Amino acid sequence: MKIYHCGHCHYPVYFENVSCSNCGNWLGYASETDDMIALRPGETEWNHPAGNGSLIKYCDNHRHQACNWVIPSDDPTGLCDACDLNRTVPNLSDPEKLREWQELEMAKHRLVYALNRLGLPVKDKITHPDRGLAFDFLASEDADEPVMTGHDDGLITLNVDEADSVNREATRIQLHEKYRTLIGHFRHEVGHYYWDLLVLANPTLLEEFRRLFGDDRADYGEALNQHYQNGAPRGWESNYISEYATMHPWEDWAETWAHYLHLMDMLETAHSFGMTVNPPTTPDLMMRAEADFDPYRERDMEKILKVCVPLTFAINSLNRGMGRPDLYPFVINDSVRAKLAFVNRVIDSARQSTY
Template sequence: MEAAKHRLVYSLLRLGLPLLSKDQQAETGLAFDFLADQEKTVLTGHAQGLITLNIAEADDAERAKRRQAMGEPYRTLLGHFRHEVGHYYWDRLIANTNFLSAYRQLFGDEQQDYGEALKLHYQQGVPDDWAKQYISTYASAHSWEDWAETWAHYLHLIDTLETAHAFSLRVAPKVAQEDDSLSANIDRDPYTLKNFDEIIALWLPLTFAMNSINRSMGQPDLYPFVIPPPVIEKLRFVHQVCHAWR
């Protein structure tokens, strides 16, 4: 859990985002609680800068059990951290800022009753066309969850690309020599790129290659997602917000 937290903090520092602990800034700082189930079940979540994680999530078998029960294609400790810190940065970067209007155009009205929205999500299920608008089924539950899921995905994307850049990876499949969309030379640090189109152009070939390698080992796709155009625009917005802060 600490290793995943450290990787999260590394990304936040690379992005140049406001990052203070609650010891430094009690009202708006960031803190983490790692708790175990006792009399009550510990729910992973965020509240006013405090991110809580159930330590049972660190057990691979337990996490896989929960992933299957929730019908999720992906569930990791790092994913939890990235999602919950997305809620924290909504409060810091979007609420009461000039970005709020553009946010609502892309993600919807966050003033919708949150508790009622989650209740309906679990009672009625997800819209049939959710994959055309959202990165995950949970993103369809409420505007805030759409933001948090998209934010987490943005961190997945740039951190993985930075690792590929550190290894000087180049994707040039022989079976698609005339299709440039499947080729990429990851010779740039994604944290420094201002043009989001360049990031997507590197990301799609890399994920195609990673998934193909996993299938060769009989493993599930390393990247079990499809990014529809509306989600690309949401990711672009996250990118713009981060670079505007920097």
């Protein structure tokens, strides 16, 4: 994520900030210009800073402390582009469910930011029922059957229990996973959506996908049962980014897609801070890197990886020094590099298309 600055005093602020700790102005994120706008406290509408005579207001979910994005005052939905993707939210009169939903929204807004930066189509399912995207945030106690996180024809379902860090960590340990986060869920599940939208519909890309990831026509239910009965095959580390990626070509794609977004976010942050990795004690030039470019504007995946690999090693070393597990506990092998390059090409082709 890039560094944002208060639109009034230019003090650095986070993407989720609703006020500036330096000057006290309220803050609103304008997605169309990718700016953090300063807003006079106590008002409900403000003049657009572009000076075009239009008015802006907060997204309606700001009143739930779940969104800091601003929209045109005459927007009929009352919702920003990120919140407009919601189909179902939990019972917000329950303080615990409200808190969990706020956590989910924070991760989802970061996801939408990245999709916008990549130039990918982001359309809601109400106005685009055949090709749109929607989210159901469901609580187990409110459902007639277990709530499973997953994707189905543009509808992404997330169990709000995943927003509880204790519950999520217990699940991670139970499933022997190295990594389990809200942003990881969003990035993985939206990968399934874009596979349907960008790969399945393109015969040339689909053929290349099958060469790299395998035949997507393999029975998914059978693959799922086999994975949970037998686990990942021996030697999986040589060809996949995670054990779950070995289950089926669809999951290999979604895991690779998620890691592509992980790396892009990490590198954009490093670029914003002007980070350089240059350990003087190693002769290996592969451990030296300078984050001197915006990854969202870079189309060479090898250039991105040459910076990301040393960066992840440095960040993991910092975590270990604080007694924390590796921030990025994965190895990017040659097969994964080729798959990441394919994801990069798919996204590049989407930038040049109209959906």
